[in-house]
Amino acid sequence: MRTLIRHGTVVTAASATPRDVLVDGETIARVEPGIDEPADREVDARGKYVIPGGIDVHTHLDMPLGEITTSDDFESGTIAAAFGGTTSVVDFAVQSQGRPLAEALETWMRKAEGRAALDYGFHMIVCDLPPEREAELDALVSEGVTSFKLFMAYPGRLMLDDATIGRVMKRAAANGATVLMHAEDGGAIDALVRQALVRGQTAPKYHALTRPAKTEADATRRAIALAGRAGVPVYIVHVSAAEAVEEIAAARGRGALVWGETCPQYLFLSDECYDAPDFEGAKYVMSPPLRPKAGQERLWKGLAANDLQVVATDHCPFRMKDQKTLGRDDFTKIPGGAPGIETRMSLLYDGGVRAEKLTLSRWVEVTATNPARLFGLYPRKGAIAPGSDADIVVWNPQRETTWSAATHHMRVDYNPYEGRLVKGAPDLVLSRGRPVVDGGRFVGRAGAGQFLRRAAR
Ligand code: DUC
Ligand code: ZN
Numbered sequence: 001m002r003t004l005i006r007h008g009t010v011v012t013a014a015s016a017t018p019r020d021v022l023v024d025g026e027t028i029a030r031v032e033p034g035i036d037e038p039a040d041r042e043v044d045a046r047g048k049y050v051i052p053g054g055i056d057v058h059t060h061l062d063m064p065l066g067e068i069t070t071s072d073d074f075e076s077g078t079i080a081a082a083f084g085g086t087t088s089v090v091d092f093a094v095q096s097q098g099r100p101l102a103e104a105l106e107t108w109m110r111k112a113e114g115r116a117a118l119d120y121g122f123h124m125i126v127c128d129l130p131p132e133r134e135a136e137l138d139a140l141v142s143e144g145v146t147s148f149k150l151f152m153a154y155p156g157r158l159m160l161d162d163a164t165i166g167r168v169m170k171r172a173a174a175n176g177a178t179v180l181m182h183a184e185d186g187g188a189i190d191a192l193v194r195q196a197l198v199r200g201q202t203a204p205k206y207h208a209l210t211r212p213a214k215t216e217a218d219a220t221r222r223a224i225a226l227a228g229r230a231g232v233p234v235y236i237v238h239v240s241a242a243e244a245v246e247e248i249a250a251a252r253g254r255g256a257l258v259w260g261e262t263c264p265q266y267l268f269l270s271d272e273c274y275d276a277p278d279f280e281g282a283k284y285v286m287s288p289p290l291r292p293k294a295g296q297e298r299l300w301k302g303l304a305a306n307d308l309q310v311v312a313t314d315h316c317p318f319r320m321k322d323q324k325t326l327g328r329d330d331f332t333k334i335p336g337g338a339p340g341i342e343t344r345m346s347l348l349y350d351g352g353v354r355a356e357k358l359t360l361s362r363w364v365e366v367t368a369t370n371p372a373r374l375f376g377l378y379p380r381k382g383a384i385a386p387g388s389d390a391d392i393v394v395w396n397p398q399r400e401t402t403w404s405a406a407t408h409h410m411r412v413d414y415n416p417y418e419g420r421l422v423k424g425a426p427d428l429v430l431s432r433g434r435p436v437v438d439g440g441r442f443v444g445r446a447g448a449g450q451f452l453r454r455a456a457r
């Protein structure tokens, strides 16, 4: 099957130029002006942008948390992602304490296989690793799982001590993996949480009040120091606080190998959401929490100036109806996380490019190209170039969407951006040359997605 996309503006991380794109089978064959070749399908992209499909390197599909599970699985989640202009996800396999890492990978492979409509890869969340089992990390790298997420928060569950973090980092330095860090000071937060509960402070807003920005900034600084000692690059996930951006910017200024990811919720929503009446604030219970509005400009500037390199979603959906309500009388029991896999590209286009905070190329770079570069997928993904996978979005800058739980495709009963009007949406989404979303309809297939073996550094 050959598809010729004509008369569009091809936007890459480097340029925005009028080009035609010829797709042959699963890959891009030519990117040139005025291609005149026969094709099975011609797409008129006049007035539209032709961009590499979005890559969301931070999702939690079908993820158990205690007795419950995130409400999107690999089918519903990747379909929703496609509607939003994303064509690949990198999700997190989670090690069970004391169990082999390979077992977690197998479990997550089974969750995705036959269900994912888009290509998918995995990071591994490592929550315990005695020295004699470090070789398991090397085995993951050979399987294409080339990044490990570690936690500095959630003592007793996911948090690692500095010695273990140091060992995993050294091993990653040697086997070419990258370390992702959840940077929040778990000890300090736990103390604040216990105090709040003693005082009877149980409402959702206390989730945010017990995780102050300083706990994020302090942990960020420590993560960078530990990574520096081990000689491994560290990618700080879900950066929410201006103070944490300062730590990353300062370290990069000193030449440290550190990258920062933020998420739309931290760019567009603020801690005022926790003042919502009744239990509504639970919609925004996530870690790190939403921060004061005043700090958002620092995140935007950080993205524009390359202090931060990636916008991913941390898509971690739980229903309000019967999941978030588990914490009605105790904020510590509210499952943390919010949906966003579908809304990322349009929010960033509307509130970033149209608002003149990001250039078109930077929008593509932080949503697709950098995620591919940092996680071993480039130039197969994240590029519009001959030889790259034909993961292509024809982006209509005029198409409007009013985000709502009533019409979105994520399998969750609320949308954090309910009622927000955005301009810019995909007209056509191709995954390895095959249409998955066309004119607002899903035309792909659950199970068509392939596992992405990612390269090490
Ligand atoms: N960290 C994440 O990255 N996602 C969900 C919860 C968390 O703490
Ligand atoms: Zn995290």
Ligand code: ZN
Residues within 6 Å of the ligand: 058, 059, 060, 314, 315, 316
């Ligand atoms: Zn996450």
